[in-house]
Amino acid sequence: MQRHFLQELEELKSRLVRMGSLVERAVADALRGLFDRDVEAAHSVLRQEVEINAFEIEIDNGVVDLLALHQPVATDLRFILAGMKINNDLERLGDHAVNIAQSAISCAARPPIPIPPDISRMAEITREMMKSALDSFIHSTPALSRKVLALDDTIDEMNRRVASHLAGVIRSHPESVEQALDLMRVSRNLERIADLTTNIAEEVIFVAEAQVVKHQTDRK
């Protein structure tokens, strides 16, 4: 029985890792859709989301079964509940990938305007954050998650800069308002991806150190 429980815990972990990979791919394809004006890549994200949503429910049901069958306590209980929250955060990350994909499709249908370099940097940093948060979860290395937390403010600042820059673009080129709004939306969704990734990192730290990191720093 005990062995069985540990196997099921490992199974939950590996499912969450797979969920994380699905979401990472969706975000990457959405961004490729934007930067390369690759409408097919962007459209594929919409299909990927269906898979992500179905997998979220599968993992969630597994969690309920795991709790009901084995009635874990202490560290195991906290780990499993954190897994449930991480699963939910990953599904929401998938929603933001879809939003970016939709903006990419919309952008590709209009004359291009320059993409602010900050958006490329945000894309790189959020990708790094997602990778670190998931690695940190798999290998129980909270120090790596603390690095994720530290990057959240950088992304917030970049998002504000992008929004202010694009507001200026709109003021001087009102004919480009739709493209500028699409790029603002991409920036904002990257910022939300960083936020949700920060939530995941907080859960990892919480499980590892049994302490609540959430809300100790200002959030938006």
Next chain:
Amino acid sequence: MQRHFLQELEELKSRLVRMGSLVERAVADALRGLFDRDVEAAHSVLRQEVEINAFEIEIDNGVVDLLALHQPVATDLRFILAGMKINNDLERLGDHAVNIAQSAISCAARPPIPIPPDISRMAEITREMMKSALDSFIHSTPALSRKVLALDDTIDEMNRRVASHLAGVIRSHPESVEQALDLMRVSRNLERIADLTTNIAEEVIFVAEAQVVKHQTDRK
């Protein structure tokens, strides 16, 4: 022992109701900040969020204790896990109230532009949705939650209409870009509030009917 468990379940329920009231008040004050250009009301939302965040953690800790001590199964387990998710959704609703409050503060510092009537309607409908979702949770009336689900598409459509209208305002009055962007942000946050309220309604239905409603309809 059994009686004790039931009391704790009731306690969880009443805490979630209180959390819901806190969030409803924050959203209402944020909107008052916008419509009445009442900067003090908007600022109060930032203080309320601190309370909401602290209460989320308190409820979350209560859930962990409840699961660990009583190891519930079946319906009770599902109810408690749904409560944990609803708690999390309510906290995120509070974040959106803060975003609206920030836009209200920003708007009040500039010359006013007309607020699209759709935003007032969205405010009314989302308030009604929040009230229904919470009532439905308290009284275990899933039919009321189904009404909430039906309203989500209405809000999405209104948000699209507001965004498109305000893009036109920007094109013809580029000098009002900041105010128009602030109002878009309010509309978007109301749309997110409707989304999260829909999540809550889905959880209520899930507990009541032990069926997954999520992802059965298209979400964005």
